[in-house]
Amino acid sequence: MKWVSKDIEIYLTAKEYVDTAVIPLYSVSFGNEMKQSASNAEFITLLTNYLERQFTGRLMLVPPYTYLKSDQYEDIINGLKKWEENIDKEQFKHIFYITSEIDWKNFEDELKGSLIWLPSLPLEHLNESQRISMVESQVKQLQSLFTQKWHENL
Amino acid sequence: MSKHRVSRRQFLSYTLTGVGGFMAAGMLMPMVRFAIDPVLKAEAGGDFIATPLKIKDITTEPQRVDFTFEQKDAWYTSDVTNTAWVYKDEQDNIVALSPVCKHLGCTVGWASSEDHPDQFFCPCHFGRYTKDGTNVKGTPPLAPLDVYPIQEKDGLLYLGKAEPRTKEA
Known part of the structure; x- marks a missing residue:
C-alpha cells in the first residue's frame, strides 16, 4: 500500500492483513555530493515502489525518512526513533528500513526494525528494460528476505 | 441561355x-x-497494448509477459509496466490473466509455492488460484483473477484492459 488516500482507505478496512511497514531512508546533501544523493534516492524509490507492487496487500510503504547528511548522527537516529514510537506496534509487527547509506549499518542495533542496506546502482545509464530487470533482481532477493521474516513470526 | x-x-x-x-x-x-x-467520446482504456510475446510462443504453461504503456496521473505522465500470465487452455484458447491478487492487490506468481506447483500463489496471505484463475476456497481471495481481453496483430499478442470475471468459485 502506498501513502495515498485510496490505499489508506483500503488499509483501514483490512488492517489485520497489513503487518509490515517499509520506511525508505534518504540522506540529502548539497554541493559536490548532490548527484550521488539524488542517484541514491532514485534507486531506493524505484526499488521500494517495485517492492510495494509485489507485496501491496501486506506492506505499507511509508513516506521516506529524509535527513540532512551533514546533521549530527544522534539527531538523525533520534528522529527515526520518534517515527518508530509513533508507528502502531500492534498493527505493524515488522518494520523494515531500506537505505543505500552504509552509515546506518553502525546503528542497526539501536533500531527496532530490520535495516536493509543495498548498494546503490547507477541506474541513469541504463535503458528502461535494463532498469526494470536490474531492480527486479534486487527485489526478488528482498522478497525472500521478507517472506522469511514473516515465517519466523508465524 | x-x-x-x-x-x-x-x-x-x-x-x-x-x-x-x-x-x-x-x-x-x-x-x-x-x-x-x-x-x-472515444472510449478510454479501450486501446490494446502490444506485448513482446509472439502468439506462436504461447504454450500451455503460464508464462510471464511484461508490457509497458504510458499512464497519465493528473499532469504527471509515466511509463507503467504491467504483467500478465499468458497460456493456452485445453481448447487452444489464449488466456491472459492479471497477476493482481483479488484480496489486497499483491502480485501473484505461477507455481511460486512448492506445495502447489500447478496454481497461482500470492505470497502475502497465501491466497491461491487454479490455472484458470479461479480462487481456491478457504484462501483469502474472494474473486477470480481479472482477465485481459486479447487481440492478435502481426503475430504478436495485444492486451486490453483487465476486466473482472463475474464467475464465483
Whole structure:
C-alpha cells in the first residue's frame, strides 16, 4: 500500500492483513555530493515502489525518512526513533528500513526494525528494460528476505 | 441561355435560404454535439497494448509477459509496466490473466509455492488460484483473477484492459 488516500482507505478496512511497514531512508546533501544523493534516492524509490507492487496487500510503504547528511548522527537516529514510537506496534509487527547509506549499518542495533542496506546502482545509464530487470533482481532477493521474516513470526 | 429566367425575387429568396441554412446549421451543430457528447467520446482504456510475446510462443504453461504503456496521473505522465500470465487452455484458447491478487492487490506468481506447483500463489496471505484463475476456497481471495481481453496483430499478442470475471468459485 502506498501513502495515498485510496490505499489508506483500503488499509483501514483490512488492517489485520497489513503487518509490515517499509520506511525508505534518504540522506540529502548539497554541493559536490548532490548527484550521488539524488542517484541514491532514485534507486531506493524505484526499488521500494517495485517492492510495494509485489507485496501491496501486506506492506505499507511509508513516506521516506529524509535527513540532512551533514546533521549530527544522534539527531538523525533520534528522529527515526520518534517515527518508530509513533508507528502502531500492534498493527505493524515488522518494520523494515531500506537505505543505500552504509552509515546506518553502525546503528542497526539501536533500531527496532530490520535495516536493509543495498548498494546503490547507477541506474541513469541504463535503458528502461535494463532498469526494470536490474531492480527486479534486487527485489526478488528482498522478497525472500521478507517472506522469511514473516515465517519466523508465524 | 436557360428557359427559366430567375427573377430577382427568386434569386434573393434562394440566397437568403442558403445563407440562413448555413447559419442555422452553424448554431445547431455545437448544440447537437453537446447533447450527444457521451456517444462521441472515444472510449478510454479501450486501446490494446502490444506485448513482446509472439502468439506462436504461447504454450500451455503460464508464462510471464511484461508490457509497458504510458499512464497519465493528473499532469504527471509515466511509463507503467504491467504483467500478465499468458497460456493456452485445453481448447487452444489464449488466456491472459492479471497477476493482481483479488484480496489486497499483491502480485501473484505461477507455481511460486512448492506445495502447489500447478496454481497461482500470492505470497502475502497465501491466497491461491487454479490455472484458470479461479480462487481456491478457504484462501483469502474472494474473486477470480481479472482477465485481459486479447487481440492478435502481426503475430504478436495485444492486451486490453483487465476486466473482472463475474464467475464465483
